[in-house]
Amino acid sequence: MKLIMAVIKPFKLEEVKASLVPIGIEGMTISEVKGFGRQKGQMEIYRGAEYEVSFLPKVKIEISVADEVVDSVIEAIRNAAGTGKIGDGKIFVYSLDSLVRIRTGEKNREAL
Amino acid sequence: MKLIMAVIKPFKLEEVKASLVPIGIEGMTISEVKGFGRQKGQMEIYRGAEYEVSFLPKVKIEISVADEVVDSVIEAIRNAAGTGKIGDGKIFVYSLDSLVRIRTGEKNREAL
Amino acid sequence: MKLIMAVIKPFKLEEVKASLVPIGIEGMTISEVKGFGRQKGQMEIYRGAEYEVSFLPKVKIEISVADEVVDSVIEAIRNAAGTGKIGDGKIFVYSLDSLVRIRTGEKNREAL
Amino acid sequence: MLKIYLQNKIYLRKISCLSALCITFAILLLGPSRVMAGTEISPGDTSWMLTSTLLVLLMTIPGLALFYGGMVRKKNVLSLVMQCFSITCLVSVLWMVAGYSLAFTDGGSLNSYIGGMNKLFLNNLTIDSANGSIPETTFMTFQMTFAIITPALICGAFTDRLKFGAMLLFVGIWVMLVYVPVTHWVWGGGFLGNDGVLDFAGGTVVHINAGVAGLIAAIVLGRRKGYGVENMAPHNLVLSVIGASFLWVGWFGFNAGSALAANKSAGMAMVATQISAAAAGLSWLLIETIKRGKPSVLGIISGAIGGLVAITPAAGFVDPTGALLIGVVSGIGCYWGATGLKHYFGYDDSLDVFGVHGVGGIIGAILTGVFAIETIGGTPGMLEGNFGQVFIQLEGIFITVIYCATVTFLILKIIDITTGLRVDEDSEITGLDLSLHGESIQ
């Protein structure tokens, strides 16, 4: 099993979710994060002074998936989250040693 | 060393914490996240219109542990966080390459 | 590639960021988390009653890096985030299987 | 509904004449204004009117700013309070420059339709001039606060998508071309007042006017991106409750202040206001609980505001029992306006300006004609045998609805063509706080 973690633009969340359901992803965990990268931040004005907000709001998605669907999930996320503009975000993949569903105690693939 | 990441129902946090201290877990990091899964969301009413809130509040716990205690930690979390109802959450385990305590510079097992 | 995840004191974020730019780190993702550890919590007073706030505000930083810079990044974080007082936080390192830049589709090292 | 109004050919002549008026507006050269009688100033009445003035200002800032601000998504809350605050500034200056004069002085031969230019820049408003038992300065400021809140009410319809500059432009023009004339018609010596339309504190002038303008704005602008799909639930109803509270309390200045004195009429108007608001809050609560299963905070405050809107034209004319009934009916009526009506037609009147102020204002204007009591306000209503009053009230409603709808539509279209109305998609998605004002709340 893999855990796919993606950092995307906040307003793309609904689209990403919608693109994952058809390929069988029925669960995910998301969190509000801030990103720092090439994308220039918004300027905020404070009584004439301007601050660059270097950390931009992003959404982090974490999805545990079976090894064989990793590529299609990455593809789906890329298609849904991409705008072609700097700041679209990144997808990180790493291996899970094990996975447990708390309610039932099911393990690994059954717990997906 | 492993990193155990658990997504649980928010109001179970205190119980989970309480169940981990006896088995020697002295530190953890938590964050507020939202979960999407089989559990149906709350309906919110807005001037007669109803919205389903599809992302439900959850709490994510991250704990780094020595390999030999992984099972007992999973067990403890399951017992404390389980309500038997849909939405209890999941536990994810993956391997850490290394671990450092910032204050002392201790590495790996000493840093746990 | 590795993913370096560090939990630090919130007000050290700017310094940590500043110390990473010179060694070539151009992106990172941060989130607000709460930490539980040896550091004693603040007491909050409520009409004469006192509550110990056991979860303290921390900031979590996630950075994907090439294998060869892991050590220098850890070193830089330690120097910038360390205060020598309990609660400075921890650095966790684990391996990434792959990495994708959403905008371009670049993979792994190119996506860093 | 629009069709029905249009079929009332008898009004068409008046309307076209009014439209002509609105175009030739800028070239009006009007005669000398009515001179207010310089009677003795009463400190007691003045005290109450100074207080009423600030109460009505409180209704807009912070009242309406918070009421509306709490209902939008977090990324747009500052843009809403910005709208309310900047409207307050803009209309204050416009009212001083020309609005007051055109609304409340004598327009000579055109007096049925518009006032005169004798008090532009308040130049002939001396410290000694009086209006009844209060200084004319105070009367002017009191009326200024009405001119402020009316366009601010419209904001609820075009929230989250209107450009800031276009908003200021629209409000400036709308106040001069719609609010000022309608005020003159009803209160400034114009034809509606002369025809006997009862509007104690602005049910027609303020609420129907704002409600209709909001409806037109919602239709012209189109829906918010994501409407009906994304969750657009209010981000912080605590703000809305604070706002509703200041609207309620401020409404005492609005209604009881419209007695223009601290007298028994003010006392009775306050009673009516309180009872109608309370009854409407309860009736919305009840119907919502029956139909949705849960009473909501947004529901009870919307109901109370609906009750306040509906009692506005009636406050100085009805007794407590009349107020109770007006409250009950308007709570249910506005519930229907904000849920049934809106969803049926599918326009995105985002914060229900028409659903609450338009519907509530119309209900109130009609029921004023039903429940008016001669011993209280000098005019009997339908229940006391004066059936004609209801028709007079309908005249006021029809004329205002059609005039306001037409001119509002024209103003919006012209702005759309020239500077554009709607922000670009990116700005709408980012939220207006950051994209228009470079600020955000944490």
Add this chain to the structure above:
Amino acid sequence: MLKIYLQNKIYLRKISCLSALCITFAILLLGPSRVMAGTEISPGDTSWMLTSTLLVLLMTIPGLALFYGGMVRKKNVLSLVMQCFSITCLVSVLWMVAGYSLAFTDGGSLNSYIGGMNKLFLNNLTIDSANGSIPETTFMTFQMTFAIITPALICGAFTDRLKFGAMLLFVGIWVMLVYVPVTHWVWGGGFLGNDGVLDFAGGTVVHINAGVAGLIAAIVLGRRKGYGVENMAPHNLVLSVIGASFLWVGWFGFNAGSALAANKSAGMAMVATQISAAAAGLSWLLIETIKRGKPSVLGIISGAIGGLVAITPAAGFVDPTGALLIGVVSGIGCYWGATGLKHYFGYDDSLDVFGVHGVGGIIGAILTGVFAIETIGGTPGMLEGNFGQVFIQLEGIFITVIYCATVTFLILKIIDITTGLRVDEDSEITGLDLSLHGESIQ
């Protein structure tokens, strides 16, 4: 303490008679009401009383709603503002329907205990009737706002766990069976007023009443789930500070308004109010800093409210120095009530309704008897040699405490048996905002 009261056998007869009264309530057939003298209306006095009325309304919405709302956890804040808002609506209607009549008209042969039914639905409240120098309509509305805030105060005791429907039911019955009679006893011509109990603005009628009812409610309902274990620290004290500010400012309407005129008594009452609030804020601050090491925001605002409660019965009777001392004592007394007393007995009076309003009200009622000055309020106090006044004050306290405790207890128990009082555990854990109202703040 309850035991001590009960041993005062001299009161037992009165109590049992009152309990009988409360049961036979619905079948009362009362005589003609007292006719208010129809003197000349003073615009100045009327202006101040219209203002005072809205100030007291401001105390409940948004004052109390925010003061309490900021102190609970984020998941329950909307349920609290909902309680305050819906109580405002409900009690306004009840007061109009029957409350005012039963509290303030002549009850004929039963007048010592309850008023008459002459003004049900305000039917005989004409626009011309006066109360002293103000319209009776205004007096009625002013008193309505007192009837609103009293049950709203109780909300702080049962927050986070009471069903919404049960809350409305409780408040409705409580207002009619407890608030209305006690008001009649003290201000409406009943036996406590006749016995000479001094209560300028409602220390007994409002605060002791609400405080005792809160205590009983906290005991009957039991503690919040997680009390003493989970962190239940206030989620947003900025809201509480806004609320406390409106309580403070609104209290000028409460206290100085209770002069029922804009006269020298109102002026002095405002001075006393301001000084007592300030002194109590400082004295709580000081004792907290000494005992806990840090002055807290919640502390200073609680102290100020305690000082306002304590000066309420005294405002029109004492001089500035008396007010200063009442403030200092009540700040310390309420600190003890909200920390020592509560923790000693272990009940969960969640937001310290008894600790602040009960304790503060009792301190104030007693000290009114001590510090009253004849040249100011017409009655001398203990310091001027009139030792009896303190005992008369104690009579007022005892009777109110026992009557209120008994009837409140009965009402709650009956509701508990019929519809149930407490939400289920899941709803309590989820938070009342979502579970009762389907709403939440972001």
Add this chain to the structure above:
Amino acid sequence: MLKIYLQNKIYLRKISCLSALCITFAILLLGPSRVMAGTEISPGDTSWMLTSTLLVLLMTIPGLALFYGGMVRKKNVLSLVMQCFSITCLVSVLWMVAGYSLAFTDGGSLNSYIGGMNKLFLNNLTIDSANGSIPETTFMTFQMTFAIITPALICGAFTDRLKFGAMLLFVGIWVMLVYVPVTHWVWGGGFLGNDGVLDFAGGTVVHINAGVAGLIAAIVLGRRKGYGVENMAPHNLVLSVIGASFLWVGWFGFNAGSALAANKSAGMAMVATQISAAAAGLSWLLIETIKRGKPSVLGIISGAIGGLVAITPAAGFVDPTGALLIGVVSGIGCYWGATGLKHYFGYDDSLDVFGVHGVGGIIGAILTGVFAIETIGGTPGMLEGNFGQVFIQLEGIFITVIYCATVTFLILKIIDITTGLRVDEDSEITGLDLSLHGESIQ
């Protein structure tokens, strides 16, 4: 600028004499105070003055508390509302104990510089004494609210870094050594008032005083840690908008209340206040849009406050057109004060106390001398040929600036040496809410 003032040797003698005065303060034994004439109380005027008093209190709590609180970072918001609330409590008591007497009674031979001690503890303030047509108790409370807001305004300069105890100490001493004497000079029978300085509602006494004290405090304390590097953008401008709204509305009490009656002067003062605030809001909006490209919420509310500050000394002396011009100029002037001036000199006047209140106050004081109209306030200004008035206004400004700067500096330095002014670095980083008060908002 300081140098220029110091070169005005003609003032040096006065200054040194005042400094001596301030040191020998505690040992003053003053003669009998002026007896206020005991005329008839007017209910109408009293009603308005009771209302004005509570309006000015509203300006501090919650007005200023929220206006400032919304502008700081989330970790310091409670410390700011705590400062405003505790200053309210502290100054109320100090004013009652000695402030009122020293400011507003006759100081005998020293009367040009300071009042007497006849009304310490308000002992000789009877319920019957009057000030013009209102009770003296009400005059005293009205003035108390001015004494409260002035030091509260200074909080904006030293926010995020001053110890709580040191803040209370500073405020207590500053009120007695700076606010009380300056008030006496201008309004209490002292030399500035006698010299003919026009200050209708406190442009000099309140705003220049607070602005200068803020500037000195910012310089003595040094910058906030991270100033210019970290993002210190306002955490919640919705709070600031609520605060600005209450400041605006409360300012009607401040300015129109300073007529001390509900008369035509109050009416005109309210007009001037409204127009200046609105015009200044718009002029800041405009210049900001031109220079930065985006109109900001913080900008328009800052502008409106600047316009309110500037109209304060002028409110009872100018006509609507004068008010409009004062508004336009002050909006631009305060924009420069809060952006250009501050950044040029590099001090961290965190929330622009000097930039808005100092600069706005000076602009207003000068323009009062320019635009004053004889038929309105009894004194002609420069435009009516009275060129001397501008110089008299400058005298008032110079003396206040130098006296206030000197004494404020001394007080701060003495506190710094004894108890210390600034919190330690850890507390500053953690935020004052948690470190000083053990509380935080969620």
